[in-house]
Amino acid sequence: MSLQHRARPGDGAPPTGFPSAAVRRAGARPAALVPLALGGVLAVSVVLALTIGPADISLLQVARSAADRVAGTSPAGADAAALSSVQQAILWELRLPRLLTAAFVGAGLALSGAVMQALTRNPLADPYLLGLSSGASLGAVSVLLLGAAVVLPVAAFAGAMAALVLTLSLAAAAGSINPSRTVLAGLAVSSAASALTSFIIFFSSKGDSYREVLNWLLGSLAGSTWTSVTISAAAFLLAGIPILLSGGLLDGFSFGDNAAGALGLNVPVLRWVLLAGTAVLTGAMVSVSGSIGFVGLILPHAVRLLTGARHRVLLPAVALAGAVFLVWADTLARTVFEPREIPVGIVTALIGAPVFAVLLWRRKAQS
Amino acid sequence: MSAAGSIAAAGELRAHGLSYSAGQRVILSGIECALPGSAVTGLLGPNGAGKSSLLRLIAAVLKPTSGQVSLAGTDLRSMKRKVRAQHLAFVDQQVDVDVPLSVADAVLLGRLPYRPAYAPETTRDELIVQRSLAQVGLEGFGARRLDSLSGGERQRVHIARALAQETGVLLLDEPTNHLDLSAQAGVLDLLRGLALGGSTVVAALHDINLTAAYCDHVIVLAGGRVVASGETASTLTPGLIRSVYGVPAVRLDNPLTGRPVFAFGGRDQR
Amino acid sequence: MFSTTRYLATAGALILLAAGCAGPSQTSSPVEPPGGTAAAGYPATIDNCGTQVTFEAAPERVVTIKSTATEMLLSLGLGSTIVGSAFADGPLPDAHADARIPVLSEQLPGTEATLALEPDLVYGGWESNFSAEGAGDRASLEALGVRTYVSPAACKAEGYKPDPLTFDSIFDDITEMGRIFGVEARADLVVSQEADKLAAITPDGSGLSALWYSSGEKTPYVGAGTGAPQLLMETVGLRNVAADIDDSWSAMSWEAVAAADPDVIVLVDAAWNTAQQKVDHLTANPATAKLRAVRESRYLTVPFAGGEAGVRSVDTARSLEDQLRLLDPLDP
Numbered sequence A: 001m002s003l004q005h006r007a008r009p010g011d012g013a014p015p016t017g018f019p020s021a022a023v024r025r026a027g028a029r030p031a032a033l034v035p036l037a038l039g040g041v042l043a044v045s046v047v048l049a050l051t052i053g054p055a056d057i058s059l060l061q062v063a064r065s066a067a068d069r070v071a072g073t074s075p076a077g078a079d080a081a082a083l084s085s086v087q088q089a090i091l092w093e094l095r096l097p098r099l100l101t102a103a104f105v106g107a108g109l110a111l112s113g114a115v116m117q118a119l120t121r122n123p124l125a126d127p128y129l130l131g132l133s134s135g136a137s138l139g140a141v142s143v144l145l146l147g148a149a150v151v152l153p154v155a156a157f158a159g160a161m162a163a164l165v166l167t168l169s170l171a172a173a174a175g176s177i178n179p180s181r182t183v184l185a186g187l188a189v190s191s192a193a194s195a196l197t198s199f200i201i202f203f204s205s206k207g208d209s210y211r212e213v214l215n216w217l218l219g220s221l222a223g224s225t226w227t228s229v230t231i232s233a234a235a236f237l238l239a240g241i242p243i244l245l246s247g248g249l250l251d252g253f254s255f256g257d258n259a260a261g262a263l264g265l266n267v268p269v270l271r272w273v274l275l276a277g278t279a280v281l282t283g284a285m286v287s288v289s290g291s292i293g294f295v296g297l298i299l300p301h302a303v304r305l306l307t308g309a310r311h312r313v314l315l316p317a318v319a320l321a322g323a324v325f326l327v328w329a330d331t332l333a334r335t336v337f338e339p340r341e342i343p344v345g346i347v348t349a350l351i352g353a354p355v356f357a358v359l360l361w362r363r364k365a366q367s
Numbered sequence B: 001m002s003a004a005g006s007i008a009a010a011g012e013l014r015a016h017g018l019s020y021s022a023g024q025r026v027i028l029s030g031i032e033c034a035l036p037g038s039a040v041t042g043l044l045g046p047n048g049a050g051k052s053s054l055l056r057l058i059a060a061v062l063k064p065t066s067g068q069v070s071l072a073g074t075d076l077r078s079m080k081r082k083v084r085a086q087h088l089a090f091v092d093q094q095v096d097v098d099v100p101l102s103v104a105d106a107v108l109l110g111r112l113p114y115r116p117a118y119a120p121e122t123t124r125d126e127l128i129v130q131r132s133l134a135q136v137g138l139e140g141f142g143a144r145r146l147d148s149l150s151g152g153e154r155q156r157v158h159i160a161r162a163l164a165q166e167t168g169v170l171l172l173d174e175p176t177n178h179l180d181l182s183a184q185a186g187v188l189d190l191l192r193g194l195a196l197g198g199s200t201v202v203a204a205l206h207d208i209n210l211t212a213a214y215c216d217h218v219i220v221l222a223g224g225r226v227v228a229s230g231e232t233a234s235t236l237t238p239g240l241i242r243s244v245y246g247v248p249a250v251r252l253d254n255p256l257t258g259r260p261v262f263a264f265g266g267r268d269q270r
Numbered sequence C: 001m002f003s004t005t006r007y008l009a010t011a012g013a014l015i016l017l018a019a020g021c022a023g024p025s026q027t028s029s030p031v032e033p034p035g036g037t038a039a040a041g042y043p044a045t046i047d048n049c050g051t052q053v054t055f056e057a058a059p060e061r062v063v064t065i066k067s068t069a070t071e072m073l074l075s076l077g078l079g080s081t082i083v084g085s086a087f088a089d090g091p092l093p094d095a096h097a098d099a100r101i102p103v104l105s106e107q108l109p110g111t112e113a114t115l116a117l118e119p120d121l122v123y124g125g126w127e128s129n130f131s132a133e134g135a136g137d138r139a140s141l142e143a144l145g146v147r148t149y150v151s152p153a154a155c156k157a158e159g160y161k162p163d164p165l166t167f168d169s170i171f172d173d174i175t176e177m178g179r180i181f182g183v184e185a186r187a188d189l190v191v192s193q194e195a196d197k198l199a200a201i202t203p204d205g206s207g208l209s210a211l212w213y214s215s216g217e218k219t220p221y222v223g224a225g226t227g228a229p230q231l232l233m234e235t236v237g238l239r240n241v242a243a244d245i246d247d248s249w250s251a252m253s254w255e256a257v258a259a260a261d262p263d264v265i266v267l268v269d270a271a272w273n274t275a276q277q278k279v280d281h282l283t284a285n286p287a288t289a290k291l292r293a294v295r296e297s298r299y300l301t302v303p304f305a306g307g308e309a310g311v312r313s314v315d316t317a318r319s320l321e322d323q324l325r326l327l328d329p330l331d332p
């Protein structure tokens, strides 16, 4: 007998518009437009957020000042719209580097989360799950409080990488590396790293020096400089872009390591390279912003609702959405209680926890 | 088979002195077997006999402790991964499908070995995906989400993915799992069709009657060794079944198909 | 042992007697033991940050936590009652430079280490000193017969927290401490001396704005609208740029600081975060480098302990007044 007559499209429901071959040309899918749209949203967000803050600076003034900078002219003194030198500093030395750092950190964390969810085939995976963030925090806090003679980003990366190696070796020691073992090992490593971090803080803090560390542990973009932009942008270019482009390979992991291997992928090498890439990303981002939670966890889920699970489209969309999300979360963090500000990690957790609950609920409702 | 021209020349698969251990545990030892081209070979054996392990070794996703597997005389492990994946497709035993992929995207994965790592899929890839879905009777399912399908439909999606790989060799681990009677027959008909087109098809199966009805050859494993192999009709005997499974069996003729069929007694009390 | 307390109590009595119509024979009458005269004031119940604390007699074995507590007792001549001091913010001021105070720990001591000294009073500069991980929570210490006391200026509860802090309330705290230890006369003396010094301060009249920069590089932690920094700045005629924030100290964004562009920056100097480190940070960051106070190096310095409300506060204000006078006038 033939299988043909057994087709039951949609089990009684009409087929949900499977596009014809002509329409289904590569790149012509509606999902592929999501990254383009998000790119536009990001550009508008950065410009808008640039005009929001405790100091009153209008869009017009921003435009003027930008034009002056580009033209290399100094602002005309008599012009009412011209900015004072302190206002210019606010715009170009405080707000812009902070916004750009937020964008790169958001993109990096969201991307890391998406990649980890794919590699561990665990929807709860993110840089925290595998202990990377805790490791990076430990590295950074050691430098901050113990005064080790290493640069902060290097220490954070070393911490993230050490945590990753430890997590994967621990998972391997318990048998072959499978998703649930990896997650349990990650939990053990992150608990240990967090305990060590707390110990260092508890043991060496003096007077009010714990404040800076606390701010930093909760994740904050305050104090971002052009150096922060350089570090986060460099990490994104070196590790993020190659990861972005490897979406097709990541798709091959959808049905497990054996299926991936049978599709011609070098499973162990790819997994290590991609995880090391996320360690570079996470380490660099944690070193400029502290450990900001929930970005890596919820954004991949939220974006998947728009794009589906194909990483070729998902990864660029997730990176852009992460950037947009953190730009606005940080704008809230620095303006809602102005002139005070709160660590952006509190904002992402306040938004992230309920969103995550909704996503869980939706998943349950679907299955 | 419409794509016969593009299918890489199938040939005989051969395992030479293949052994595999996990840690101290010997799982397969000294496997010698031949899996002929243009035929469906059934891999039989009790639970834990090593069927899945053998298929994974042949698919080169596991590394043997010793021995090798060759395809038409070429050592499979000496091939580049991608080239190997253009010759040999593998559908694993249990596949978790908790991924929100669409059916078409899942099948599209089969085209991965044909693209440079960063290149997007081509229109040809899309056409092959549709053809593969049609081959397994799932046309119109492309936009459905994988996790909304029934177990049997999913199994067919995985077979379609293997078909999209356009390989001469197709390895399937229990492809009739989750399938109802007619779907089982449908899949095996499909495999037979592929074999007729020149493919080397190997399927691990638990159903002795399906094996008897559809497989040209059988290889019977027990305790990590080959206990019998050869043409189905001459190899699959009541004596073999009793010695391997401990279940008495008689061979009858199926009046509907003319193929042999087995009836089983109770499990041996020992 | 002839303690300062006893000496002063005696001296006070002598003065009072001399001022009256007592004859010379009475000057040689035996001095009553400490607490004896004050015994009339006991039991003394005090509402401290909302916790009722009852003193049956003057405490004799005190653990002090943070510099404000230690300095308060020293200036009331009660140094000999301190069996251990902990968590000092920095060195003692010059006036007490040769005081010999046993040090319990550099950091916040644990409950057991605190109890090991068998104190009858634990006197903390911050409410947070009394946590289970720290010196012990107030209720448990009280249950063990150990009284607890928090510098009232550090109270956090509504109705107790400074609203805003005033010198009157600081002086009341000194008076209250005098009552607890039965050294009211010495406390009155200290209050009147400090009040005199305070009256002699002339606020700067040029309407300068100022930032009290306590700590933090990413987000500066600054003196806000209700605490000691606000009081001190106000006293010397500085307008606090964070005066609108309803708290003693607060985080403030660099952007808000830059937008306010203060004329003067008060730097808190602590061993773990020196005034120089803050200057370095301010000049290194391209945004803060543009601030007027930074461009013109218009800094005042305060030791960390001086930023906490206490018996030292008037001296701190005087120091700010002196430093302010020495600053160059603002560039036009």
Ligand SMILES: Nc1ncnc2c1ncn2[C@@H]1O[C@H](COP(=O)(O)OP(=O)(O)OP(=O)(O)O)[C@@H](O)[C@H]1O
Residues within 6 Å of the ligand: A176, B022, B025, B027, B045, B046, B047, B048, B049, B050, B051, B052, B053, B054, B093
């Ligand atoms: N990584 C491993 N570590 C230890 N034992 C293993 C490992 N992989 C497989 N085995 C064991 O090897 C034996 C063969 O396993 P395999 O999956 O190949 O059997 P099978 O014939 O496919 O069984 P089934 O019919 O149940 O699918 C089993 O006893 C299994 O427990």
Ligand SMILES: [Mg+2]
Residues within 6 Å of the ligand: B051, B052, B053, B093, B173
């Ligand atoms: Mg098996």
